[in-house]
Structures are given as structure tokens and as C-alpha cells.
Amino acid sequence: MSETQKTAAPGGQTRHRMLTFHILRYNPQDPDSKPHMQSYQLEEAEGMTLFLALSEIREHQDPTLQYDFVCRAGICGSCSMLINGRPGLACRTLTKDLGTEITLAPLPVFELIGDLSVNTGKWMRGMSERLETWVHTKEQELNLDKAEERMDPDLAESIYELDRCVECGSCVAACGTAQMRNDFVGAVGMNKVARFKLDPRDTRTDDDFYELVGDDSGVFGCMSLLGCHDVCPKELPLQTQIAFLRRKMISVGLK
Amino acid sequence: MYNTLIAQAGLADRPRKSRWPAKLDLLQSLTGLFLALFMWGHMFFVASILLGKDTMWTVTKFFEGYYFFDKSYPGIVSIVVACVAVIFICHALLAVRKFPISYRQYRTYRAHMKSMHHEDTTLWMWQVWTGFLMFFLASAHLYQMMVWPQNIGPFGSGDRMWSDGLWPFYLVLLLCVEFHGGIGLYRLAVKWCVPNASREFLKKLKWGITVFFLILGLATLAAYVKIGIEHQDNYGEHYVPTFANQPVGEMN
Numbered sequence: 001m002s003e004t005q006k007t008a009a010p011g012g013q014t015r016h017r018m019l020t021f022h023i024l025r026y027n028p029q030d031p032d033s034k035p036h037m038q039s040y041q042l043e044e045a046e047g048m049t050l051f052l053a054l055s056e057i058r059e060h061q062d063p064t065l066q067y068d069f070v071c072r073a074g075i076c077g078s079c080s081m082l083i084n085g086r087p088g089l090a091c092r093t094l095t096k097d098l099g100t101e102i103t104l105a106p107l108p109v110f111e112l113i114g115d116l117s118v119n120t121g122k123w124m125r126g127m128s129e130r131l132e133t134w135v136h137t138k139e140q141e142l143n144l145d146k147a148e149e150r151m152d153p154d155l156a157e158s159i160y161e162l163d164r165c166v167e168c169g170s171c172v173a174a175c176g177t178a179q180m181r182n183d184f185v186g187a188v189g190m191n192k193v194a195r196f197k198l199d200p201r202d203t204r205t206d207d208d209f210y211e212l213v214g215d216d217s218g219v220f221g222c223m224s225l226l227g228c229h230d231v232c233p234k235e236l237p238l239q240t241q242i243a244f245l246r247r248k249m250i251s252v253g254l255k
Numbered sequence: 256m257y258n259t260l261i262a263q264a265g266l267a268d269r270p271r272k273s274r275w276p277a278k279l280d281l282l283q284s285l286t287g288l289f290l291a292l293f294m295w296g297h298m299f300f301v302a303s304i305l306l307g308k309d310t311m312w313t314v315t316k317f318f319e320g321y322y323f324f325d326k327s328y329p330g331i332v333s334i335v336v337a338c339v340a341v342i343f344i345c346h347a348l349l350a351v352r353k354f355p356i357s358y359r360q361y362r363t364y365r366a367h368m369k370s371m372h373h374e375d376t377t378l379w380m381w382q383v384w385t386g387f388l389m390f391f392l393a394s395a396h397l398y399q400m401m402v403w404p405q406n407i408g409p410f411g412s413g414d415r416m417w418s419d420g421l422w423p424f425y426l427v428l429l430l431c432v433e434f435h436g437g438i439g440l441y442r443l444a445v446k447w448c449v450p451n452a453s454r455e456f457l458k459k460l461k462w463g464i465t466v467f468f469l470i471l472g473l474a475t476l477a478a479y480v481k482i483g484i485e486h487q488d489n490y491g492e493h494y495v496p497t498f499a500n501q502p503v504g505e506m507n
Binding site: 082085086108174176179180181210211214215216220222223224225226227229230237239240243246247249250252253254255 | 271272273274275276277278279280281352353355360363364367368369370371372373375376379442445446447448450451454
């Protein structure tokens, strides 16, 4: 923590910054609820993340505050929210990197459960079903006794790199196109297609992938605003993947 | 023969998805690339006035075919302008598909842009507005150049700026072209090929090029306005180069 953020109080005790959280409150289940901002004050602690700050607020100030979390370590992607207007994971954001006034709001595009909690799972499931994000094999039945085909380690690494996506929804919330057009598959969807396209176990051809993303709600709807790439908490190479997919789908379209 | 009927039944995309979105996406990029590069060349041609009236006159005559046919044919310019106009209309048609199509979409995007503080997201709104303005400004300019190509020249262009009162029109058009084209070229690069590692450099390059062309464009505009002011009493008179004793062809 920098010297500007804590001062020595009389008696040798360290005094931390006082943070003010402006949180968007709204409960869609309650007909009397109206979207409004509610402020909470909290003294910053050493190594405090937004997740810890929210837990403090819920524990000691307002038990009705709704937000999501599971892993607290940037793995589950549940705690994605708008932090000062930009999507990010609460558990991966340190308060020391922010000012003393912090605004928090739920991710747009996704169904709002309440306050900062959104149903990304519902959206992601719809996307997965639409893009069929699983390995398609020609074999009708899975033979568990049969040894898997060997895979080149570099290729396996490339697939794993794209598989690091935690479906937090940050890329969708950061996408201007997804904001305007709710049928847009978003970077998460295109990253999935790029991932299965790499996978040699998946027998789908480029023509098959074109059926999934070869239109304006797919890769051709992407306007390369790159909000997705710039906010991805897992730092996935989304720009490169979308460009790659676009080139592949164009080659199918020109056949 | 039954394709129309199949489309009418809403089954045009079955069983195979249309290949048109791919073609249109590529065409949008290609027409944009052509127009942006054309505008770079165009800027250098019109900026030849900064090297003197004779230089600009020579460039004008070159495009009218004078140095190939020993006679000026402004019709050649009309044909080139017509081709550019067709490409411009195609690009406008393809790009307008991406515009916000309702106030709700516009408001949503604007709120998103303001809260994100993300340069590439903000620049898209610049592209939308400059593109929208160019529907009118560029169309008017193209029509004028297509119908009266003989009025392109040191005096003709100067008169158009000052005596015809079009300098504010060209000032706005210049800003629109330079911002729209610069942002568009940057977006084409990140859209198709340039890796993210080069993005920051590319963005700096883009701004550098935009500033360069804006300075060049403003200086050029000022030069034509100055000529227009000096020449206002002889409005309509065509320029005769200092190295020619007699008018050659249809001198402007």
C-alpha cells in the first residue's frame, strides 16, 4: 500500500483511507423497488479487494445487499460487476487501485437478480446451446475403454489457453454491439468456437462453424470495438481469436 | 425459380446459412479501405496548391488527360468521380447496417460509452456521426465534381471556397473525412490482422496521420480561401499558368 493511502495516527496506529461505495440497488422482484444509488462508508484495510469490502458492508452495515461470489480467487467468474463503469471481477480488484469514491453496478445485458447479482449462467447456457460448445465426434457411442488420441503438447496448450475463460460475462458487458443487439454471441461465444475449431477431436468443419457464427449476430456483427479484449480478467487473446475466426468464416463465405 | 417463395416463407437460410453476410462484411472493409486510401491521395493532389498555382494546375491537367492526349478532357474526372461515388454509396449502404437503428439503441450505446471510458468504443461513435454527416456532405461534393469537373483548378477551386461561400462546408467535410478515415483504417487493421501487441503503436500512428492530414488539409483550405479572396473580382475566370503564353485546352 502506498504512503498516500495510509497515514500514521497519534499513538503509532495506522489510519487507512475512508472509502465511499456508491452501489446501485434494485430488486426486480419487489414492485415497489426503484433503481437507486445507495452509499456506504468503509475504512480501507491492508490488501482489501472489492469482494472483501462488499462482505464487510453486508456483514456490518446492510445484510440485504445482493452480490455473487463463489471462489474469491478469480476462478469462478461469479463476482463480475461494473466497477466505476467498467466490467471487472470484484475479487480480483484491489481497492488500493481505485479512488476513495467507488461506484458499483450490476453487469448490463444479463438478467438482473437483484442489486449487483446477475444471472450470467442463463445467458451462457443459451450461448453454449446455440453454438454447441462441446466436442462433436462422429462416434455415436462413447467408448471409455478406448485410449484417447495423442495430441501435440503445443496444440493442447493453445486449446487450454482459450479454455481459461471463466464465463464471467465481462466481455459481453464491455461490448457495444452486445449492448445494442441482444442476439449477438459476444466475444465469449466466438472464443468458444475458436477453441473447438482448434480441437482435433471435434470433427466439425469450417462450414459447420459458419452455420453457427456466419452472420451479423455472430462474427460479422463484431465491430472490433475491443472492449472485450481490454476488460477480460483472464487476459484472453480475444482480438486475435475474433480476427482469426472472421478470416476463416470469410473464406467459407467466398467459396 | 422458387427462391423468392422460399424466402417469403422465411426459409431462405435453411438448410444452409447465407454466404452474403461474409461477402458484405468483406465488401464493407474493402470499400472503406479504398475510400480511405483514395482520400490520402486526394489530399496530396489538392494540397499541390501549397507548391503554387502552376503545380496545382499541372496536377489538374494531368487528371484531365492533357499530358496523354494533348487536350483536356474534364469528362475523365467525371468518370473517376462517378466510380468513387458508386464505391462511396456501397460503403454507406454496408456501414449503415451497423448504425444504432432506434433511439433506445443509441441511448444504450451512449450510456455504455460514457461509463466505459474506452477509447475504441468512443471512437466508434465518432465514426457514426462523421459517417452520417458525410452521407450529405460527401454526396454534395461528389455531385459537384462529377457535373462541373472543369471548375477544378487554382481559380475555380478558390472561387468555390470564397465567392461560392463553400469554405465552411469544406471545413466540416475535411474534419469528417480525416477522423472517419483515420479511425476506419485503424479499425480495419485490428479487425483483420494486426496483433494486439501492435495496437498501442497503431493507435499512436493513427493519431499522427490524422494530425498530419488535418494540418495539411487546413493549410490547403486556407490557401484556396486566400486565392478566392484575391480572385473574387474576377470570379469565373480560369487560371492561365505562368509558363504558358496562350491558354491550353480548357484552362481553369
